[in-house]
Amino acid sequence: MDDDYLNREKLAKEILEKDKNTIPEFWKGKYKREAQKNWNLFYKRNTTNFFKDRHWTDREFVELIENKENGEKTILLEIGCGVGNFVWPLLDKNPNLFIHACDFSEKAVELVKENEKYDTDRCSAFVCDLTKDDLVENIEPNSVDLVSAIFVFSALPPEKMQLAVSNILKILKPGGKILFRDYGIYDAAQLRFKPGQKLQESLYVRQDGTLAYYFTIEEISNLFVNYGGFKQLESRYVIKQTTNVKRDLNVERVFLQAKFELPLNHQ
Known part of the structure; x- marks a missing residue:
C-alpha cells in the first residue's frame, strides 16, 4: 500500500471512531x-429516474x-434488480442469456414489467424477500448458473445476510457463481453520515429510511466461504475518484468486488 492510501485510511478511521453513538433500539x-x-x-x-443503466x-x-x-x-438471477438498470443492457448484449430479476419492492418490479424491453421469453421479474423462501417459490432448485448481487446485500440487516445466502444456495447449480x-x-x-444515522457498526440509515452497510473483504469471505461453502475466486476493493461538481469536491468511493463459485460436489 502506498503512503497516500495509508493516510486516507487513517483519516477515515479517525472520522468513524468519532461517531460512537447508535440510535435507540426502538428505531433500529x-x-x-x-x-x-x-x-x-x-x-x-423516483420511478426510473434515479439510477443509471449499468453498462459496466x-x-x-x-x-x-x-x-x-x-x-x-445461461440462466442468471439478478437479486435486487430495482427498475432493471442491470437487466436491460445485458439482454441487449447477450441473446443467450435468460434473467430472473427480483426485488423486494413491488413498485420496482412493476416498473420492470412496464418497460418496453420486458419479454417473458428473456426475463422473469418477481417480488422477493431474500431472507424468506420466495426464491424457491419462483425458481426451480439448482437451475441458476449465475447470481448477480450488485449493491443489494448492503440493504439487508447483517443478522439476515446468512438467510439470504442459504436461499441463494437452493437455486444455484453446483459450479454456479456469485x-x-x-x-x-x-x-x-x-x-458523510451524520451522528444519529448509525444503527450499529458499519450499518447506517439514509434520510429516506433505507439501510446501507459497508463491508470488509473479511466479512464477505466469511459470509460466502465459511458459511456458504463457496470457493473464493476474487475479492478486492475498487477505489474510484469522483467529483461533486456542485460542491467542487473530489471524493473517494470504495466498493468491494468479489466472485465466488459453488463447488461441484456441494450438497
Missing part, C-alpha cells in the same frame, strides 16, 4: 422492519457475456 427495529416499505416508497418517488457490469464480470459451448442459455459488488468500508458515503 423500526428501520429494519420497514426496509421493504421504505424501498417501495423510494421507487414510487460485463467489463467487470465477463461471465455475463460468455456463452456455453453447447449453445444452451458475482458480487457492494459498498466497501471507508467509502465516502459512509464518512
